[in-house]
Amino acid sequence: YNASEGFFAFQTDLEDPGLQLLPNVDVFYEFIPMDKLEAAQNGSYTRFLTLQEVQTDQPYALVISTSSGLWRYLIGDTIRFTQRNPHKIMITGRTKLFINTFGEELMIENAERALARACNLTGASVHEYTVAPVYMDGQKKGAHQWLIEFETVPPDPAVFKGILDRSLMDVNSDYHAKRLDTGTMDPPQITSMKKGSFYRWLAMNDKLGGQSKVPRLWSNRDYVEALLEINEKL
Known part of the structure; x- marks a missing residue:
């Protein structure tokens, strides 16, 4: 899972389509529940979730902060976690879709x-x-x-x-x-x-x-x- 903003996850098992999230690549991840997305975009919801708080099989919008200067950047992708230890994700779409x-x-x-x-x-x-x-x-x-x-x-x-x-x-x-x-x-x-x-x-x-x-x-x-x-x- 690569983008111009960073390299976030990769597949570790050919039998498992889930992508293992990389927590040690100078990217801090936060996650917005999709039912809170509109409130997050208008500024009325700011309590985003961390990796420790996410649940499996729930839709989230991915937010990143990076060492290169991005701060709480809504990358535009939606994901869901397939497991939590280690954290694996599936990319499910775009926030506009x-x-x-x-x-x-x-x-x-x-x-x-x-x-x-x-x-x-x-x-x-x-x-x-x-x-x-x-x-x-x-x-x-x-x-x-x-x-x-x-x-x-x-x-x-x-x-x-x-x-x-x-x-x-x-x-x-x-x-x-x-x-x-x-x-x-x-x-x-x-x-x-x-x-x-x-x-x-x-x-x-x-x-x-x-x-x-x-x-x-x-x-x-x-x-x-x-x-x-x-x-x-x-």
């Missing part, structure tokens, strides 16, 4: 796993996708809208949506709670996009090329509204 509009704490790792399962069980395949919240409106519950450009369309879209929803609940207890326990979220909304919609958006925003990717998760609807407008015109 995160939806917590309703307290569901949906991360890219959750979305990728659930989508892969829905595709495997229905024979569908996906070229591009993105997800954004659908806000509560009066008595209307919140939800997630999935914009998907299929390579192979699922034979029964309702079955695909049901598997996706159940898989998200399986891999994310917070999503499960908001879907069933508190009832604040409806099942996901699936919008099948025309071929070329995502490419057109990338082209219009000068994002063509190997370094640019379609953002998978958004905490607002600006991007998806632009995509939906492009889709209507194709």
